[in-house]
Amino acid sequence: MLNAVNLLFTAFSTYFQDAAGQIFVFFIMVVAAAEVAVGLAILVMIYRNTKSVDISLLDKLKH
Numbered sequence: 001m002l003n004a005v006n007l008l009f010t011a012f013s014t015y016f017q018d019a020a021g022q023i024f025v026f027f028i029m030v031v032a033a034a035e036v037a038v039g040l041a042i043l044v045m046i047y048r049n050t051k052s053v054d055i056s057l058l059d060k061l062k063h
Helices: 002-015 020-050 055-062
Strands: none
Touching: 002 020, 020 055
8 A cells, every 4th residue: 555655656756747756755665664663573572572473372461
């Protein structure tokens, strides 16, 4: 979905001869990379606490 928006911004930026769309694309890519980093950090913390990535073991984190 983010790639579709990036493609749309790039197309409109090219059509209207304006660089604002490309700046938005850059910020969207930065936010997407940060989102992936947070997801990986969550997986690493789950692995450190349970020594497994099996989601059925996550009941231990409730207590």
